[in-house]
Amino acid sequence: MNNLYPLHEQSFLRYADSFIQKSAEPCLQLKKEHTFRVVANTIKLLSACGLNEEDAYCAQLIALYHDIGRFIQYEKYKTFVDKKSENHAHLAVRILKRHEPFLAEPKHIRKKVLAAVILHNSLELPQKLPHEYTQLCQIIRDADKLDILYIMAQNFTQSLPEKDSVMLHVKNDPRAYTASILQQAINKQIIKYTDLVYENDFKILLCGWLYSLYFRKSREILKEQRYFLQILHSLPKDSQTQTFVKLIERELDC
Numbered sequence: 001m002n003n004l005y006p007l008h009e010q011s012f013l014r015y016a017d018s019f020i021q022k023s024a025e026p027c028l029q030l031k032k033e034h035t036f037r038v039v040a041n042t043i044k045l046l047s048a049c050g051l052n053e054e055d056a057y058c059a060q061l062i063a064l065y066h067d068i069g070r071f072i073q074y075e076k077y078k079t080f081v082d083k084k085s086e087n088h089a090h091l092a093v094r095i096l097k098r099h100e101p102f103l104a105e106p107k108h109i110r111k112k113v114l115a116a117v118i119l120h121n122s123l124e125l126p127q128k129l130p131h132e133y134t135q136l137c138q139i140i141r142d143a144d145k146l147d148i149l150y151i152m153a154q155n156f157t158q159s160l161p162e163k164d165s166v167m168l169h170v171k172n173d174p175r176a177y178t179a180s181i182l183q184q185a186i187n188k189q190i191i192k193y194t195d196l197v198y199e200n201d202f203k204i205l206l207c208g209w210l211y212s213l214y215f216r217k218s219r220e221i222l223k224e225q226r227y228f229l230q231i232l233h234s235l236p237k238d239s240q241t242q243t244f245v246k247l248i249e250r251e252l253d254c
Helices: 005-023 026-046 053-065 069-077 088-096 107-119 131-157 179-186 199-212 216-225 227-232 239-252
Strands: none
Touching: 005 026, 005 053, 005 069, 026 053, 026 069, 026 131, 026 216, 053 107, 053 131, 069 088, 088 107, 107 131, 131 199, 131 216, 131 227, 179 199, 179 239, 199 227, 199 239, 216 227, 216 239, 227 239
16 A cells, blocks of 8 residues: 555545544534545556556545545535435535645546546546546446445444434335336436335335445345345335345345
């Protein structure tokens, strides 16, 4: 690892903790913990990517900074819902453009990091994105999704303090789901957060992420940690949802 990384980590911690200490909001502590699990996921994925030393370093910076916009977003708007506030990836880029020690990095490294950070939550990547940028984007998108699945598995089964903000305020009805969202998932189509109505819609969206994971290693992590199946098997037990469950199980090769 580049020997400058600890400086970035310390800087991120000072930034995040300044918001956590002011508000004492559990959801902000969650975002800090999420960041470091995404860094850990990124390191796992690097072993399967064959990146050069510089890009491996960039990948870790991207993981560290990908959600740095969440802290000011919550302080200002009291929500993590981008539609009701601002795109948190855009906020992150604005923060990084004046954040030390990021500004001390060479311009070509800053460009790679900023590109991946601003695209980490996009529905799809631009088709003409340069290869070295694309791979860095795929790493953060997979690493982020893996931990979001972990977080959501906990929030579906426990009454955690931050549950409502993490769940984007969807309705909690154990048997209800939106038929069109289920059909989109069966058809392997992209589902938008803004279309979610029920908690089960959220579960369907998350399980559909299996199709979008880029690296085989990401699927291996899902199979090892089991929280993905915990979400999948908590869906309502009717014929339509079980068709989807069987499709996902075959795809995961359970």
